[in-house]
Amino acid sequence: MTDALPFSHxxxxxxxxxGRSRHLTREEAQEAMARILEGxxxxxxxxxxxxxxRYRTENAEEVAGFIGAMRERVAAWAGLPVDLDWPSYASGRxxxxxxxxxxxxxVSRAGVKVLLHGYNSHHLTNPVAPGHVIGALGLxxxxxxxxxxxxxxxxxxxxxxxxxxxxxxLQLVDLRDVFGLRSPVNTCLRGLNPAGAPASVQGVFHPPYxxxxxxAARLLGQETMIVIKGGGGEVERHPGKPVxxxxxxxxxxxxxxxxxxxxxxxxxxxxDEDAPDLARVTDLWHGRAExxxxxxxxxxxxxxALYTAGKAADLPAAEALAAGLWAARRG
Numbered sequence: 001m002t003d004a005l006p007f008s009h010x011x012x013x014x015x016x017x018x019g020r021s022r023h024l025t026r027e028e029a030q031e032a033m034a035r036i037l038e039g040x041x042x043x044x045x046x047x048x049x050x051x052x053x054r055y056r057t058e059n060a061e062e063v064a065g066f067i068g069a070m071r072e073r074v075a076a077w078a079g080l081p082v083d084l085d086w087p088s089y090a091s092g093r094x095x096x097x098x099x100x101x102x103x104x105x106x107v108s109r110a111g112v113k114v115l116l117h118g119y120n121s122h123h124l125t126n127p128v129a130p131g132h133v134i135g136a137l138g139l140x141x142x143x144x145x146x147x148x149x150x151x152x153x154x155x156x157x158x159x160x161x162x163x164x165x166x167x168x169x170l171q172l173v174d175l176r177d178v179f180g181l182r183s184p185v186n187t188c189l190r191g192l193n194p195a196g197a198p199a200s201v202q203g204v205f206h207p208p209y210x211x212x213x214x215x216a217a218r219l220l221g222q223e224t225m226i227v228i229k230g231g232g233g234e235v236e237r238h239p240g241k242p243v244x245x246x247x248x249x250x251x252x253x254x255x256x257x258x259x260x261x262x263x264x265x266x267x268x269x270x271x272d273e274d275a276p277d278l279a280r281v282t283d284l285w286h287g288r289a290e291x292x293x294x295x296x297x298x299x300x301x302x303x304x305a306l307y308t309a310g311k312a313a314d315l316p317a318a319e320a321l322a323a324g325l326w327a328a329r330r331g
Contacts, residue, residue: 076145087191207229
């Protein structure tokens with residue numbers, strides 16, 4: 001592959017029709033995304049490629065290639081002292097309180113340095129979107145690698161908005177408003193892991209993407225990660241239902257069906273029953289209010305993350321650790 005090839009070369013392979021079209025190789029996908037990020041590709045061609053891939057469903061090699069090019073754009077963030085990468089890229093249209101932010105905060109109390117990064121397209125219309133919860137809790141929001149390093153070393157957790165990580169990524173994600181559909185970029189952001197953390201947790205809304213994201217992670221050399229169908233597509237475990245956990249641990253494939261975390265009444269994980277009041281999350285964290293369901297969401301999700309980060313040998317031990325951290329959180 002050389003730079004002399006026109007971008008239409010990539011689009012043609014994806015869209016030649018039944019029996020003739022094919023997926024891009026990893027190398028082709030990486031070169032195509034690198035050109036897109038350089039801004040040298042006509043917007044019509046970018047749209048054609050992304051929607052053809054969406055129609056075909058991107059495969060692991062394409063995702064790995066895209067992520068390879070995207071990581072080159074955020075190379076300045078590589079090497080930060082991060083133990084656990086925590087992406088947050090659900091649209092936020094239908095979800096309620098972002099309880100998983102408390103889970104990430106709890107995990108940081110175990111000495112796990114957590115880097116949250118993300119974007120919520122309904123931030124302005126959803127008053128309990130992740131960014132608002134992060135602000136209500138006073139977690140450090142950082143906009144450059146130096147600030148991220150300082151926050152991680154001082155508090156063990158930091159959040160970087162996508163626009164600060166790489167504005168061009170944000171422009172590609174916002175094409176959803178043009179297409180009316182998500183694109184492979186959404187999948188890639190979940191696996192981006194800009195700091196190169198040894199462990200990663202990922203959430204999906206559509207279950208078939210669990211295998212895709214794990215396979216892409218394996219191609220990229222990620223040895224430890226999990227991916228679950230979580231609340232609204234976030235890393236958020238429903239505590240009253242079994243959850244299927246796909247992932248890698250020490251480079252080996254894991255497939256777990258985790259039983260319910262607690263015996264709770266039937267309830268949606270996120271939705272209309274969640275009143276849009278940020279005081280609910282701060283009151284729960286500071287012990288000023290009780291909410292057994294929300295607490296179970298926080299602890300169950302934290303347990304999965306603690307297990308992934310290597311803080312427990314198995315999930316029962318991770319759940320016990322999460323409970324202990326929760327009891328000591330106000331100390």
